[in-house]
Amino acid sequence: MNPNNDIALLDLGVALDAQGRFAEALEVYQQAENMGSRRYQVHNNFGNVLGLLGRHDESLAHYRKAIELAPQSATLHSAAGSQLAALGRFAEALLEFSEAEKLDPNDAKTRMEAGKTLFKMGRDAEGLDEFHTALQIEPGNYQTLATVAHYLAANENTAARDGSNALGLALKANELSGHVQPMVFDILGMAFAEKGDLTNAVACAQNALALANAAQMKNIAPLQLRLELYKNKQPWRESFSATNAPGKS
Numbered sequence: 001m002n003p004n005n006d007i008a009l010l011d012l013g014v015a016l017d018a019q020g021r022f023a024e025a026l027e028v029y030q031q032a033e034n035m036g037s038r039r040y041q042v043h044n045n046f047g048n049v050l051g052l053l054g055r056h057d058e059s060l061a062h063y064r065k066a067i068e069l070a071p072q073s074a075t076l077h078s079a080a081g082s083q084l085a086a087l088g089r090f091a092e093a094l095l096e097f098s099e100a101e102k103l104d105p106n107d108a109k110t111r112m113e114a115g116k117t118l119f120k121m122g123r124d125a126e127g128l129d130e131f132h133t134a135l136q137i138e139p140g141n142y143q144t145l146a147t148v149a150h151y152l153a154a155n156e157n158t159a160a161r162d163g164s165n166a167l168g169l170a171l172k173a174n175e176l177s178g179h180v181q182p183m184v185f186d187i188l189g190m191a192f193a194e195k196g197d198l199t200n201a202v203a204c205a206q207n208a209l210a211l212a213n214a215a216q217m218k219n220i221a222p223l224q225l226r227l228e229l230y231k232n233k234q235p236w237r238e239s240f241s242a243t244n245a246p247g248k249s
Contacts, residue, residue: 006037014045022049040069040076047079056086074104078113085117088242093117108138112147119151120242124160127151127240135169145173146187153190156237163194182211186223193235201230 009032016025029046032039043066050059060083067076081096097114100107115130131148138144152166170188177184189204205227212220226236 040066074100078110108134119240142173142176153194166191182208
């Protein structure tokens with residue numbers, strides 16, 4: 001009825017996003033932009049899809065446009081920070097995360113993204129501070145718990161490892177997730193291995209593999225690698241720094 005209805009176009013783009021029809025969603029958002037829409041949500045959603053497609057430069061450009069329209073949105077600053085981090089522009093990413101934290105100090109997702117970026121820069125202690133703040137904000141989010149446990153259990157930087165806390169967080173994450181998440185069992189295995197309990201580490205790795213196979217996950221090679229390490233009485237180690245290759249054992 002009205003091809004210039006930007007609200008309708010925005011809703012259509014969201015519906016296409018939800019179905020994974022990203023190319024069509026991009027066309028709709030482009031149509032809304034071409035007609036001169038001043039809704040920041042158009043650029044935000046445009047950026048979301050482009051980021052999912054790995055087109056980080058373009059995604060960042062749209063988040064920048066969205067920020068011009070809604071400069072007080074913590075979510076937009078955080079999203080821009082994530083794209084900057086994906087582009088390896090870590091110092092700029094931290095500036096965006098810092099702005100997001102000022103606007104919304106209780107956004108655990110921003111804290112986690114800032115923490116991961118600090119780890120990429122080799123600033124592990126500061127990264128852990130951000131993680132701990134995220135845990136205080138969202139103590140019942142199993143994904144947050146598991147992610148922090150992963151960093152504490154597997155970091156090749158000895159000073160940043162904490163097996164006891166990693167195990168406690170991973171056990172809580174497993175409980176909250178209903179004992180059905182392969183990613184959580186994988187991280188629980190890392191924590192048990194860090195504590196020297198290779199028997200339970202093997203059991204967790206086997207559970208992770210069984211759940212991953214049941215879910216028809218494609219990339220199970222890392223799970224198989226960790227299982228073999230635990231069987232050989234070795235813990236899992238990796239670097240979270242962007243200057244080193246991940247997955248070192």
